[in-house]
Structure formats: structure tokens, C-alpha cells
Amino acid sequence: MEFAAFADRAEAIEAESADTAITEAVTDLFTDAGPDLSTLARFVQGRVFPAYESRTLDIGPRLCYEAIARAAGQNVSADDVEQRLADMGEIGAVAASYDLGGQQGLAAFGAGGGGNDALTVAELDAELRELAAVDGSGSQGTKVDILFGLFSRCSSTEAGYLARLVLSEMRIGVGEGTVRDAVAAAFDVPVEAVERAVQVSNDYGMVAEVARDEGESGLATVTLEIGRPVQAMLAQAGTVAGALEDWDRAAVEWKYDGARVQVHFDGEDARLFSRNMEEVTDPLPEVVDTVESALDAPAILDGEVVAVDTDGDPLPFQEVLRRFRRKHDVAAAREDVAVRLHAFDCLHAAGEDLLDASLETRHDRLESLFPADSDVVSQMWLSGDSEEIEDLEAEALAAGQEGIMLKDPTAAYSPGKRGKHWRKRKPDVETLDCAVTGAEWGEGRRANVLGSFELSVRTDDGYATVGNVATGITEEELDDLTERFEPHIRSEDGRDVVLDPAVVFEVGYEEIQASQSYASGYALRFPRFLSVREDRTPDDADSLERVERLAESQ
Numbered sequence: 001m002e003f004a005a006f007a008d009r010a011e012a013i014e015a016e017s018a019d020t021a022i023t024e025a026v027t028d029l030f031t032d033a034g035p036d037l038s039t040l041a042r043f044v045q046g047r048v049f050p051a052y053e054s055r056t057l058d059i060g061p062r063l064c065y066e067a068i069a070r071a072a073g074q075n076v077s078a079d080d081v082e083q084r085l086a087d088m089g090e091i092g093a094v095a096a097s098y099d100l101g102g103q104q105g106l107a108a109f110g111a112g113g114g115g116n117d118a119l120t121v122a123e124l125d126a127e128l129r130e131l132a133a134v135d136g137s138g139s140q141g142t143k144v145d146i147l148f149g150l151f152s153r154c155s156s157t158e159a160g161y162l163a164r165l166v167l168s169e170m171r172i173g174v175g176e177g178t179v180r181d182a183v184a185a186a187f188d189v190p191v192e193a194v195e196r197a198v199q200v201s202n203d204y205g206m207v208a209e210v211a212r213d214e215g216e217s218g219l220a221t222v223t224l225e226i227g228r229p230v231q232a233m234l235a236q237a238g239t240v241a242g243a244l245e246d247w248d249r250a251a252v253e254w255k256y257d258g259a260r261v262q263v264h265f266d267g268e269d270a271r272l273f274s275r276n277m278e279e280v281t282d283p284l285p286e287v288v289d290t291v292e293s294a295l296d297a298p299a300i301l302d303g304e305v306v307a308v309d310t311d312g313d314p315l316p317f318q319e320v321l322r323r324f325r326r327k328h329d330v331a332a333a334r335e336d337v338a339v340r341l342h343a344f345d346c347l348h349a350a351g352e353d354l355l356d357a358s359l360e361t362r363h364d365r366l367e368s369l370f371p372a373d374s375d376v377v378s379q380m381w382l383s384g385d386s387e388e389i390e391d392l393e394a395e396a397l398a399a400g401q402e403g404i405m406l407k408d409p410t411a412a413y414s415p416g417k418r419g420k421h422w423r424k425r426k427p428d429v430e431t432l433d434c435a436v437t438g439a440e441w442g443e444g445r446r447a448n449v450l451g452s453f454e455l456s457v458r459t460d461d462g463y464a465t466v467g468n469v470a471t472g473i474t475e476e477e478l479d480d481l482t483e484r485f486e487p488h489i490r491s492e493d494g495r496d497v498v499l500d501p502a503v504v505f506e507v508g509y510e511e512i513q514a515s516q517s518y519a520s521g522y523a524l525r526f527p528r529f530l531s532v533r534e535d536r537t538p539d540d541a542d543s544l545e546r547v548e549r550l551a552e553s554q
């Protein structure tokens with residue numbers, strides 16, 4: 001296909017606003033694509049390379065302005081192009097606004113073998129790949145030369161889409177969903193089959209070709225490939241209560257404060273990829289060593305790399321990112337900040353793709369890959385007990401981690417999805433300062449110690465209860481608090497104690513719910529004691545109004 005034909009199709013697609021019309025136009029493009037199908041499936045999304053490749057053209061805007069300026073003629077400078085961009089607001093429109101000479105441009109320049117040298121999609125793709133491969137000193141100049149050669153052969157419509165393509169600003173309204181639906185429609189295969197093949201391969205171009213040439217059965221044979229990174233499965237924010245409502249048991253793991261890494265081991269060598277699929281093998285030699293010395297069969301693992309200090313305690317995640325970006329003097333960087341891998345998932349083991357297996361199965365496989373005494377595999381607890389999960393969260397926070405992950409143990413691995421099967425629970429951003437207006441004596445051995453405290457917020461004429469807190473207080477703290485509250489006991493009835501408001505607790509919680517159980521009309525779900533606000537009196541406690549606002553904003 002000539003690039004001019006693609007540019008016309010892109011223009012027509014861009015002019016459509018209805019999703020169905022856009023999908024139909026892309027479907028037609030794919031049906032007519034012939035040998036250019038895989039390239040067009042990428043171009044239409046503004047991509048030159050498949051999504052799994054971190055390779056880029058590495059063309060900055062300035063370089064593109066220079067190429068356009070040169071193609072536009074002697075009187076135009078890169079500054080002029082930039083100025084026009086400031087006026088027009090979009091590089092495609094700017095490139096299209098110059099007379100770049102179209103096909104005659106290059107002929108006049110003496111190249112291209114004559115006046116009828118239409119740029120084809122295949123040729124453009126090949127030239128852009130060549131451009132991406134240019135390296136070393138003088139590479140910027142060579143890139144401008146190649147790009148200038150391409151612009152010189154463009155009509156104004158072509159120039160607009162070329163500029164948008166090379167600067168990754170295609171934006172004609174075609175996203176991954178459109179391409180998926182169009183591939184399915186063009187080659188009469190189920191959308192789900194296309195989706196699955198894309199999930200494992202991360203390559204729309206290849207999937208489109210397989211759909212066309214081999215149909216549904218061909219798509220089913222697309223598998224994970226060692227060395228071709230998969231999009232990471234992502235998490236939503238969630239609560240313990242919500243997870244236990246949806247699943248019988250939750251798989252609980254520490255949420256490590258580091259950076260995501262995907263490990264690809266081919267049986268001999270390990271390669272590492274970051275969350276955006278960039279290769280980070282060289283900057284992380286100790287992770288490579290860990291994997292290569294432990295594994296003996298091909299595998300794809302998902303995990304988090306954390307930076308640790310000399311005691312093995314975690315350092316802020318910025319330290320890991322610094323290691324990820326380090327290209328030179330890795331050995332020196334390694335001495336400053338060590339990194340460790342916590343592997344938490346296994347996508348492939350010894351020839352078997354595990355994406356469709358349950359998390360529980362995948363985690364078992366993961367554990368079986370490493371020696372029993374290895375601490376690489378992140379521990380996973382299965383629990384249906386909210387208190388047990390809260391204790392795990394407290395342990396994770398005490399160990400300097402970010403919180404916990406709650407995962408559906410029965411769920412498959414869904415690449416690129418931010419679904420409900422993985423939920424992250426970080427410590428509460430909001431806390432409440434509550435006046436303590438009551439308490440309860442403990443039982444048995446702790447009958448003389450207060451064990452639970454009634455929390456209240458301020459109202460116009462006093463205080464209204466919002467819950468009781470017992471979690472998060474150590475026995476030692478309870479002894480101190482009992483001593484502190486005794487002078488404020490107003491009355492007692494069995495184990496129940498009414499306190500004059502004198503002390504303010506800072507508490508965390510998962511959620512505020514409307515509730516008839518408490519005088520405020522609200523209840524804190526899973527309240528946790530954080531500290532005594534020594535700097536506040538009950539008059540400074542949070543108000544019912546704030547609770548109402550927080551409840552609304554959840």
C-alpha cells in the first residue's frame with residue numbers, strides 16, 4: 001500500500017466520531033492491507049514497533065522540525081516550524097502546511113530514481129527501522145537526513161501523518177480496543193481469541209497476521225515467548241472488608257515498596273524488564289545472578305525489586321529507580337545501594353504457560369522453582385479472617401513496606417488489566433482525631449485493664465459516637481492508657497465504662513459507613529489506634545461535619 005493511501009484512510013478515520021464507524025473503517029483498512037497488515041496494525045495506533053519492544057525512534061521534536069524545515073526549502077528554519085507549531089498547536093497540521101515538494105521534491109533533489117517514486121508503507125517502515133538503528137557520533141545528523149528524505153517525498157496529507165507517527169502523536173481515535181475489534185471483524189475470528197493472543201504476545205501486528213492467515217485455531221497457538229515481555233497485571237485500591245465480601249479467602253502478600261520487574265529466564269540467561277517493558281538486565285546484575293543460580297528451566301516471573309540498606313532493610317523506592325536508570329559504573333552503584341528481588345508470580349515454567357492457572361497454582365509453581373531455603377519468593381498467606389489480615393498489614397508496615405496486596409486466589413493472570421482480582425491496601429491517607437468517651441474493661445487476666453475504647457466526634461451540642469477501637473494498641477500501651485483514663489471515669493456498668501472526654505486518639509480506618517449503631521449516624525469500619533494526640537484536647541477533636549464530608553468523598 002502506498003503511504004498516501006494510508007494517509008487518506010487515516011484522515012477519513014480521524015473525521016469519524018462514532019466508534020462503530022471508526023471500527024468499520026479500520027476493519028476495511030485491515031482487509032485491504034495485504035502484505036502490510038502487521039505494519040498498518042501498528043501505524044494506525046501511532047506505533048512503529050510492537051508494544052513489547054522498548055525500542056523507539058529516539059527522535060526529539062527539534063530533530064523533526066529540522067527535517068521538516070529542510071524539506072520545506074531554504075527560507076524555512078526549525079525555529080519557523082516551531083513558531084508555526086505555537087500558532088497552529090499540532091505538528092501534523094504544521095507539516096501539512098508546508099509545500100514539501102511531494103514526489104517531485106526528491107526527484108528534483110536527484111534521488112529516488114525518477115519522478116514517480118511514491119513512498120510505500122513497507123518502505124517507510126523499513127526506513128524508520130533503519131533510522132532507529134542509527135547510533136553513535138553523528139547519529140542525530142544521520143537521523144535528520146533520513147527524515148528529510150522521507151518528508152521530501154510526502155504530499156501535504158502524508159507529511160502530516162508522518163510527523164505525527166514519528167513524534168508518537170498519531171491520535172486519530174484508534175485505541176487497542178478498536179484494533180482488537182477490527183481484527184476480529186476483518187478476519188471473522190472471535191474478539192476473545194484476538195484479545196487472548198494480544199495478551200500473551202503484546203504484538204498487534206503479529207496477531208492480525210495470524211488471525212488472517214490461520215484463523216481462530218492459529219490464534220490459540222500464540223503463546224508466551226521468553227524474552228518478549230507481557231503487560232503487567234495491575235491492582236485497584238481496595239479494602240480488607242471488600243475483599244472478604246467478594247472472596248471466601250484472600251491471598252495476602254506484602255506490598256513491597258520498589259519497582260516492578262518481569263524476569264525472563266531461557267534456561268541459561270536471565271533478562272529483566274521494567275513495568276514499561278524497558279530492558280533493565282544490565283543495571284541489576286545481582287537480580288540476574290539470583291535468578292540464574294536458582295533456576296534450571298525456562299521461566300517467566302513477575303516481582304518487585306526493592307533497594308535495601310546494609311541491614312537488609314528497605315530503602316525508599318527512588319533508590320531502586322536510580323539503579324534501574326544506571327547505565328555506567330553499575331558495580332559502584334551496586335556498592336551504594338543493593339537490590340533484592342521479591343518474586344510474587346509465575347507466568348511460565350518449563351514450557352508451560354500459566355496465565356490461565358489460578359494464583360494459588362501459579363504461586364505453588366513459583367515456590368517449586370526455588371530452593372526451599374531461598375527467600376526470593378514473596379510469602380503468600382491465605383486468610384478469611386480480617387483481624388489476621390490486619391495483623392499482617394501491621395507487620396508489613398513495621399517491616400518498612402508499603403502495605404499489603406489482597407488477591408483473589410482463584411483468579412487467572414490478566415496482563416495489562418487493572419481489575420478487581422488484585423487490590424492494594426495502603427495505610428489510610430485520612431485519619432480521624434476522636435475524643436475517647438467510653439471504654440470497656442478487659443476479660444480474664446486483663447480484667448483490670450481497659451481493652452477497648454469508644455470513639456466520638458464533636459457535634460454542636462457535645463459528642464457523638466462513631467465506633468470502638470481495640471486494634472493497634474499493645475498491652476503495654478493499654479496499661480498506660482488505663483492509668484491515664486482512671487481519673488476520668490464517670491460511671492461504670494459491668495464491663496462498660498463512661499469516660500469524661502479528656503483524651504484524643506488519632507485513628508485510621510478503612511471506610512466510613514452510614515450506620516444506626518452509633519449516635520453520629522456513621523460507623524468507622526476497621527478502626528485502628530495510631531497514637532494519642534498529646535497536642536489536642538477534646539475540643540479540637542474532629543467534627544461530625546468532617547465525618548460527613550469524608551463519607552461523601554469515599
Ligand SMILES: Nc1ncnc2c1ncn2[C@@H]1O[C@H](COP(=O)(O)OP(=O)(O)OP(=O)(O)O)[C@@H](O)[C@H]1O
Binds near residue numbers: 232235236255
Ligand atoms: N506482592 C505484590 N504483588 C503485586 N504487586 C506488588 C507486590 N508488592 C509490590 N507490588 C507493586 O505494587 C503495584 C500494585 O499496584 P498497581 O498495580 O496499582 O501499580 P502502580 O500503579 O504502580 O501503583 P503503586 O503506585 O500503588 O505501586 C505493582 O505494580 C507492583 O509494582
